[in-house]
Amino acid sequence: MLTAQSGDFTGEDPVSGEKSLIHFEKIPGMEWRVVVSQAEERLNEPLYAIWSLIVQLALLSVAVMLTFGLSWLQTIRNYHRQRQEAGEHIRMILATASDAFISIDSEGRVLDWNRQAELIFGWSREEARGKIMAELILPPGHRAPHAEGLRRYIATGEGPILNRRIELTALRRDGREFPVELTVWPLREGGTVRFNAFLRDISERRKSQQLLVEKTTELARSQAELEQLELFAFVASHDLQEPLHKILAFSEMLGSSREGLDEKGRQYLDRMSAAALHLSGMIEQLRQFSRIGTHERSFGPVELDELAKEVFADLEPLVQEAGAEIRVGELPTIEADRPQMKQLFQNLVSNALKFRREGSRPLVEISGRHTEPGWVEVRVSDNGIGFEPRYLDRIFKPFQRLHPASRYKGSGIGLAICEKVAMRHGGKITAEGRPQEGSTFIVTLPVYQKGLP
Structure with a gap:
């Protein structure tokens, strides 16, 4: 078989014993021949390697495409889910808003109508949707201008009331007119336009x-x-x-x-x-x-406890005559017109001593406290004859008397002076009392006057 110059044949490899494809070539000038063999089962290994690489690349491409596709699909799903959640959030906000929310299309028909709109206007969402909004909530005289405004915006893109806060008259289902505050803004989506509005019932504000x-x-x-x-x-x-x-x-x-x-x-x-x-x-x-109030005087620091002591010293004869017990608590220091503040104290204490109850020893108490930053409260209390609470407004008016002058002497102007002094200092005075249970006069004053530290 090897006598020829060259050749190929299938046989058993003399070395490995495997069935192989054998090729031989004669060496020129010699009787020797070169023999090369390759086992048949390994003949297609390069092709298999190439094919395997191609398959692997194809599978990798498919895996990449699938991975990208799944990621893209997940992104799309997340986007739609977020939009849906945002839409639900917005719908929840609109549903629970304290203002009415109404949305209409370019023809003026209702697209959306929240719960507050139902409460304010009296129409349910189901009843309102698809209806001409102007016929539901606008008085007849306002409907034509509303329709003209819609047409002008569609034609020119201009609207005088858009993106502004305005007040106008609206109509309830039962025919009652009432004032509302309105804010309208347009929203274009593709080739369509809708108008959204928030409306607030301002009836109480007007009142x-x-x-x-x-x-x-x-x-x-x-x-x-x-x-x-x-x-x-x-x-x-x-x-x-x-x-x-x-x-x-x-x-x-x-x-x-x-x-x-x-x-x-x-x-x-x-x-x-x-x-x-x-x-x-x-x-x-x-x-x-x-x-009081016509003669300007400079305000200055006034120690009210010292002022109270001066007042009781000046009224000592009256205190002795009445046999009164005096109690003065700790009082604050304020910026005030000292002579006028002394007059206020003197009038209140004189009243407490004058309107005493028969058969009981008069008791006059003065106390003070800081009620809030920058403000003090002074109370002058007694155990005298008191007064009917319904007469509270009268007792501070000039020449208004609750008791006959023959029994209780006085001009009837003392408490009016007290009120005027308190008001001149930027404060106020009021009183509490019951017949035969005494009275308490409460003076509220600022610690500092305007323009002072």
Whole structure:
């Protein structure tokens, strides 16, 4: 078989004994031959290697494509889920909003209508959807301008009320008109446009505004009346002084000749003198009342506990006469007009001593405390005759008396002076009381006056 120059044959490899493909070539000039064999089972190994590589690359490509595809699909799912969650969140916000939310299309038909819109206007969401919004919530006179505004925006992209907060009149299902605050904004989606709006019922706000206007007008009127009263008090306190002085002078002259008068004449003289003295006291009170707020005085630090001691020292004869017990607690220091603050204290303590209850020892207490930063409260309490709470507004008005002057002497202007002093200091005064259970006057004052530290 190996006698030929060269050749191929299939046979048993003499070395390995494997069935092989054998190729031989004769060496030129020699009888020797070169033999090469390859086992048949290993003949296709390179092809298998190439095929395996191709398959592996294909599988890797498929795996990469599948991995990318799955990741892309997961991204798409997450995006849609997030949009759905965001949409649900927005729907929840709109459903629970304290304002009505209404959405309409370019024809004015309702697309969305939240719970608050149901409560405000009286139409359910199912009833409102698909209906012309203007026919549901706008008074007839406002519907044509609304339709014209829609057409103008669709044609020009302009709308005078868009993206602004405005107030207008709306209509409830039962036909009642009421004011609302409205904010509208357009939203374009593809080739369509919708209009979203938040509406708030401002009926209570309008009532509050009207009440504020009425109170402001009333305050201005009261201020004008007070200024007139102050002017009258100022003029009266001056113009009455001269004739009153003459009356008192003639009373004294007649008093020096009392022996020449009979009993009735002496009684008339005593009554005239007493009346003239009472009138003199009223004129002085009027003068003090008119001067509060008209004479500018510098505010300065006032130790209220020291001031209270001065007041009780000045009223010592009255305290001794009444046999009163006095208690003064710790009082704060404030910025105040000292003479006017002393007048306030003196009037309150005098009232407490004057309106005492028969059969019991008078007790007057003064206490103070800081109620909040920058403010103090001073209380003047007694165990006297008290007053009916329904008369609280009267007791601070000039010349308003709850008791006859024959029983309790006074001008009827002392508490009015106290109120004016408190107001001049930027504070207020009020009172609590019950008949035969005593009274407590509460003065609230700022620690510092405006412009002072």
